Amino acid sequence: MAQNNRPRSSGRRRSRQSDSSPGRFRWLKRIIFLFVFLGLLAVGGLAMAVWTTKNSLPSYSSLKASEHGQTIVVHAKDGREIVSIGPSYGRWLTYDQIPESMRGAMIAVEDRRFYDHFGVDPIGIARSVKVRFDTGAFREGGSTITQQLARNIFLNNSKTFDRKVREAILALALERKFSKEQILELYLNKVYFGGGAYGIDSASRLFFSHPATDLSIGEAAIIAGLVKAPSRYSPTADAEAAVNRAHTVLALMQQQGLISPGEASRVNLDTIELKPEYGQNSVRYFTDWVLPQLDFILPETYEPIEVWTTLDVGMQRAATTAIQNNVPKGSQGALVSLDRDGAILAMVGGTDYVESNFNRATDALRQPGSAWKLFVYLAALEAGYTPDSPVDDKPVTIDGWTPKNSGGGYAGEIDVRAAFAYSKNTVAAQLGQEVGFSTVASMAQRFGITSPISTYPSMVLGASEVRVIDMTRAFAAVAGKGTSVEPYGITRVTTASGQLLYERRATREQLLVAPYVAAQMTDLLQTAVSIGTGRSASIGRPVAGKTGTTSSNKDGWFLGFSSGITTGVWMGRDDAKRVPGLQGGTAPARAFADYMKFATAKRPVEDFETEVKLPAWQLEPDxxxxxxxxxxxxxxxxxxxxxxxxxxxxxxxxxxxxxxxxxxxxxxxxxxxxxxxxxxxxxxxxxxxxxxxxxxxxxxxxxxxxxxxxxxxxxxxxxxxxxxxxxxxxxxxxxxxxxxxxxxxxxxxxxxxxxx
Structure with missing residues (x-):
């Protein structure tokens, strides 16, 4: 009986399976059909968009005649015109007039499959995504030369999905309307190479003092390397970076068969002579920092505009003189000065903008030394210490690390105020260990430090690299009784006819630490200037500040505030080599004093509110x-x-x-x-x-x-x-x-x- 039941049961299962298979197959076909339909719909829509865009594109002669770029007039705080920036164009070169080495260098570094794709390169995009997954960062771009041309002529640099879609459609339309030779000719005559130069002829005259028709292979490699980052790889900003980038371009040209190994070996980039430039000044450090922000605050516009800034011309001149008169020979200096609300009054990014337009005030990362103790002591004060709390200046070892005081001596039992004034490293190490090194790092981030921060014990002495503008911002927050400060340089933007395009609104302030903590920190900073390591920063009125010196005298800092102005000064060599005699309390402090005497001259003397006054019912605030x-x-x-x-x-x-x-x-x-x-x-x-x-x-x-x-x-x-x-x-x-x-x-x- 059981044997007769099994076959019937099995038969019923097979019957049900056979009945359900056609149903599943029908649903699978429907899903596939739906995807195919949606795909065809998308392709049709894309084709229609490309066709419409192609028909609306200007003619080739119109594109040649159009000059991309704006004339921008920059005004100082008092309305004076400080810089007028506009595009510089050289002679238009036809495809045949452009040196073959220049064409090959640009294709090698920007779009190796230029002659094989149809405007958008799926292989290049896939390669970029793969590199992103392998390295964790987009080290290779997926944009083709045609896409870059579309962006340069018709769009801006905002990194939005909408802009990327329009860029791709425009690239496809350009490829349908113009030949590869025409596209490359347009690109090489219109791409921006920095320094106001648009096109290879303008760039060649700017950097090498001759027309682009005379470019050598090495010079072509330098110019081609500029497109990725005109300011970073500019030969006048950083010759070493420009040469290294050019070597990369030459290697790519050889790898892709655009030059022979023999031609590559004969190129000596060190012998290339750059055109000498004169007449620039330190205001350009400020304008180079502030003008790129227009891409984020303005709608798309190519008409002439006027930018009104916070820069004080007199203070900028005083800042430049203070750096140049005090910086050690062979070194560089940087200065950032902020008003109470974060308005940048002066910015110096180096000793000479012509020799190097690299902005050390906003871009350089350097170790702050003892200036970092600001965050150590802020964390300690917030944890319950006071300036009068006793501490012990004694030898200490933390996780195998033994900090040493400057001079090698120990003072024994002192108070927090004296430990900060005389920058006792052993006390800072003990305080950092007690409150927690991660707490100190968190305090630094709270006050605006944007660079990576180490949490090893040595971090309390400034082992992590920081920017001058970030450190100045942190000190400004202490001067503001613990409230956040956001540095800014643009107040409003108008068209040449006066139409308002942008006006800055005050940002919402945040309380970073309790006012009593900021008051106690100001007490410590004032003592550091009056009797401690920052005595050279005295200016005849109340000053609060802190010195910073790194090991082997590689970096010297002074940061402080008085009468509502906060200023940070850094000095050192770009190659981070030792500078004999450089300490925060010497040249940087003297430069601070020279500048601040001028900057505060017309401001009333202000005493610091360092006395901690708490409500009677809140003697122990939390x-x-x-x-x-x-x-x-x-x-x-x-x-x-x-x-x-x-x-x-x-x-x-x-x-x-x-x-x-x-x-x-x-x-x-x-x-x-x-x-x-x-x-x-x-x-x-x-x-x-x-x-x-x-x-x-x-x-x-x-x-x-x-x-x-x-x-x-x-x-x-x-x-x-x-x-x-x-x-x-x-x-x-x-x-x-x-x-x-x-x-x-x-x-x-x-x-x-x-x-x-």
Whole structure:
């Protein structure tokens, strides 16, 4: 019987499978058909877009005549014109007039499959994505020369998906309308090579003093290498970087068969002579930093515009002179000066913009040395230290690292103020270990340090590299009583006819540390200038600041503030070699003083608010005190009714209650007496034992039961077993003593406790 049942059961299963197979097959065909339909629809839409774009493109002669680029007039803070920047075009060269080495160099470095793709290169995009997955960064671009031409002529450089789609459609349309030779001719005559030069002829005359028709293979390799980053690889900015980039271009040309190994070996890039330039000045460091920001704040426009900036011409001149007069021979210097709100008053990126337009104020990463201790001591002050707290300057070893003080001596037991003033490395190491090196790193990031930060013990002495502008920003936040500062240089942009295109709005400030922490930090910084390592930075009015010197005197820093102006100075060599005698308290501090004497001359003398003044009811402030929302707290009387603090004025400061004539020893007036030996809070929140309090209790237990939900029988049952087991009773919500002895109930905490 069982044997007869098995075949029938198996037959039914096969029948069901055969019945269901056609159904699955039909759904699979429908899905495939849907994808094919959507694909054809997308291809049709793309074809229609390309066809429409192609028909709307200007003629080749129109594209040749059009001059891409804007005339930009830059104004200083007082409205004076400081720079007028416009495109520079050389002679138009036809495809046949362009040296073959120049054409080959550009194709090798920018688009090796130029003659094989149709405007967009899927293989190049796939290669770029692969490199992205292999290295974690986009080291190879996927844009073709045609796409770059479309972007240069018709679009801007914003990195948005919409712009990339339009760029691809334009590239496809250009390939349909023009030949490869025409596209390459347009590209080489219009691409930007830096220094205001558009096209290879303008670039050749700018860098080599001769027309592009006379370019050698080595010169062509240098020019081709500029396209990726005109400012970084400019031979006038960094000759070594330009040569290294040119070697890469030559290697690619040889690899792709565009030049022979013999031709490549005969190229000597070190013998190429650059055109000498004169007449530039340090204002260009500022304009080079500020003008690229227009791509992000303006809509697409190619008409002439005027840019109004924060730069003070007099301060810029004083800053340039201060750097040039104090920088050690063979070294470079940088300076950034900020107003209270972050407006950049002066910026110097090097000793000579003509010799090197590399901006060391915004781009260079250098070790800050002891200037980094700003963040170590901020973390320590926030953790509870004060300038008068005792510390021990003694030998210390942390995870095998033994810091040494400058001079090799130890002072023994001193206070925090002296340790900071004399830049004691051993004390900074101990403080960093106590608060946590990650806490110090977090504090630095909180204050605007954007470069990577190490959390090894040596980080407390400035082992991590930083930018001058970031460090200056951090000191400005301390000067601003702990509020954030965002450096900016553009206030508004208009067209030549006066139409407003952009106007800066004040950014929302954030409280980075409590004001009392910033006040204590200012106390330390002021002492460092008055009696410590920064004495050379004195200018005859209150100054707060800090020196920084790295090992072997490779870097020297001074950063400080006075009368609302914060300035950071760095000096050192670009190759990070030792500079004999360079210390933060010498040349950088003197340059700071020379500049600040001029910068603050027309400002009133301001004393620092270094005395820590806390409300009487908040002698031990916590994070909630400074960062919490005042609306999260309220005041209650003994019956749980909301009341206002005594004398709560518009400034929110505590006002003492009116004198009702009661004096210690008088009979109590409705007060409460504690039991002997039991601690209770009196009227002002003080602790007494057996004394009469001078006012009613802020809340009673019934109110706390209602506020926390302890009067809910269901919640009592949930908590009771645990409380009995642990021998504990339910706890009230977090409370703090308020004005007049009233307790402040944390509403959010009470609600959370009630939810639990």
């Amino acid at each position: 994070d909630e005190a400074w960062f919490g929302n005042p609306g999260d707290y309220y005041f209650v009387d003994e019956n749980g009714n909301r009341v206002e603090p005594y004398g709560g004025g518009p400034d929110g400061q505590y006002q003492p209650p009116p004198d009702d004539g009661w004096r210690p020893g008088d009979p109590p007036r409705g007060g409460y007496r504690d039991d002997p030996g039991v601690r209770v809070e009196d009227y002002r929140g003080e602790v007494g034992t057996g004394n009469v309090t001078t006012g009613p209790r802020a809340v009673d237990e019934d109110f706390l039961d209602r506020a926390t939900g302890r009067d809910d029988p269901a919640q009592q049952q949930q908590r009771a077993p645990q409380g009995r087991q642990q021998g504990a009773s339910a706890q009230p919500p977090a409370r703090r003593t308020g004005p007049s002895g009233m307790r402040i109930i944390d509403v959010q905490q009470a609600l959370e406790n009630n939810d639990r």
